[in-house]
Amino acid sequence: MTGDARAAVASVVDPEIRVVTIEELGILRDVREEESGRVTVTITPTYSGCPAMDVIRADIRTALRVAGHPDAEVVTALSPAWTTDNISESGRAKLAAAGIAPPGPAGPFLAGRRPSVVALTLTVRCPRCGSPDTEEISRFGSTACKALWRCRDCAEPFDHIKAL
Amino acid sequence: MSELTSDQLFDYLLRLGDDALIAAQRLGEWYASSPEMEEDVALANLALDQLGAARALLTYAGEVEGAGRDEDALAYLRADREFRNCLLVELPNENFAVTIAKLLFLSAYQLPLYDALVSSSDARLAEIAAKARKESAYHLDHAARWTLRLGDGTQESHRRMQAAVDAVWPYVHELLAADETATRLASSGLAADPAELRAAWLSTVEPLLAEATLDRPADGWAPEGGRVGRHTEHLSYLLGEMQVLHRAHPGARW
Numbered sequence: 116m117t118g119d120a121r122a123a124v125a126s127v128v129d130p131e132i133r134v135v136t137i138e139e140l141g142i143l144r145d146v147r148e149e150e151s152g153r154v155t156v157t158i159t160p161t162y163s164g165c166p167a168m169d170v171i172r173a174d175i176r177t178a179l180r181v182a183g184h185p186d187a188e189v190v191t192a193l194s195p196a197w198t199t200d201n202i203s204e205s206g207r208a209k210l211a212a213a214g215i216a217p218p219g220p221a222g223p224f225l226a227g228r229r230p231s232v233v234a235l236t237l238t239v240r241c242p243r244c245g246s247p248d249t250e251e252i253s254r255f256g257s258t259a260c261k262a263l264w265r266c267r268d269c270a271e272p273f274d275h276i277k278a279l
Numbered sequence: 280m281s282e283l284t285s286d287q288l289f290d291y292l293l294r295l296g297d298d299a300l301i302a303a304q305r306l307g308e309w310y311a312s313s314p315e316m317e318e319d320v321a322l323a324n325l326a327l328d329q330l331g332a333a334r335a336l337l338t339y340a341g342e343v344e345g346a347g348r349d350e351d352a353l354a355y356l357r358a359d360r361e362f363r364n365c366l367l368v369e370l371p372n373e374n375f376a377v378t379i380a381k382l383l384f385l386s387a388y389q390l391p392l393y394d395a396l397v398s399s400s401d402a403r404l405a406e407i408a409a410k411a412r413k414e415s416a417y418h419l420d421h422a423a424r425w426t427l428r429l430g431d432g433t434q435e436s437h438r439r440m441q442a443a444v445d446a447v448w449p450y451v452h453e454l455l456a457a458d459e460t461a462t463r464l465a466s467s468g469l470a471a472d473p474a475e476l477r478a479a480w481l482s483t484v485e486p487l488l489a490e491a492t493l494d495r496p497a498d499g500w501a502p503e504g505g506r507v508g509r510h511t512e513h514l515s516y517l518l519g520e521m522q523v524l525h526r527a528h529p530g531a532r533w
Binding site: 160162163164165166193194195196197198252253254255256257259263277279 | 321329405410411417
């Protein structure tokens with residue numbers, strides 16, 4: 116039986132970016148099944164105020180109920196803080212395939228130093244045509260974790276998951 | 280060094296949590312009224328970050344207090360005199376330049392604050408800070424870009440940005456004040472050292488103002504009182520709007 120609870124939870128998709136699972140996003144931290152059958156799931160938010168957390172908790176409980184684990188608890192852990200580096204390779208590939216440019220390394224903002232007042236000019240490749248000739252339209256996008264970019268070659272706007 | 284009491288920790292957590300909560304409410308007021316659509320999205324995102332930090336901090340504050348109050352009880356059922364936020368965050372948005380000046384001054388404080396709290400002797404506070412600091416870096420970056428754009432922009436944008444910096448500057452004094460609670464908690468290794476925060480704040484803001492061709496205002500009038508519950512009248516109106524639903528319909532959920 117062990118493992119099917121994990122598999123059920125791992126297959127839950129992110130409610131706002133429905134092409135990737137919560138495991139691929141790196142927000143699923145732990146699934147523990149006790150002898151009594153009770154399952155405790157630990158998740159972590161991407162951003163402090165991520166409004167998807169309530170839906171994710173409900174989706175996890177639903178997935179466990181369907182898999183035969185009605186007794187489930189979902190706890191939230193803040194530490195260690197989530198970083199975009201936690202997104203798996205398969206998660207990155209799925210994001211790109213869905214037209215969302217995956218994040219670069221989270222390094223620059225993690226050093227704890229004052230951010231530059233000049234834009235970081237790391238190139239983001241267009242997820243549609245692959246061109247590196249892109250520009251940032253807005254640093255903040257449709258969800259807390261995304262910025263809005265545009266490709267100068269194919270002219271398509273696209274979402275980009277910001278390094279965090 | 281005297282023993283820390285849970286009252287002091289509760290008070291400190293309210294300061295941090297209320298700063299974030301009231302800042303979130305003010306930022307949220309811009310939604311659908313910003314100068315451009317991207318800015319609606321940006322300010323709403325920043326508001327959401329502040330709200331997330333506020334929820335974590337107030338939840339913890341309620342646990343420390345031990346009186347059974349949760350985040351909602353603290354946010355929705357306290358009166359103005361019970362709030363511990365600084366005056367700066369409750370000031371009205373006025374115009375976009377004032378909003379950017381408030382955002383710049385607040386984020387230039389919150390980033391080194393959370394940076395320092397990552398190594399707090401209080402593990403729970405440290406993990407909340409580790410989350411919030413990464414978001415604060417984006418807030419400061421956003422405010423810095425607008426300050427440059429407006430300050431070093433047209434004659435009119437420069438005039439308005441300078442007026443905004445002048446108007447908000449006096450309230451920074453309270454933000455960086457080294458009062459008894461802050462100093463005592465800092466010496467115990469729990470809170471950020473106010474003197475270090477002041478130095479970090481100045482080293483961020485002064486060069487930025489210069490680059491934006493804005494004058495650094497002279498220090499002078501220094502209103503305070505928010506940390507002990509003496510607020511401007513603006514907070515009462517803000518709370519009236521923020522709390523009305525919860526007070527009229529206790530336990531209401533979306």
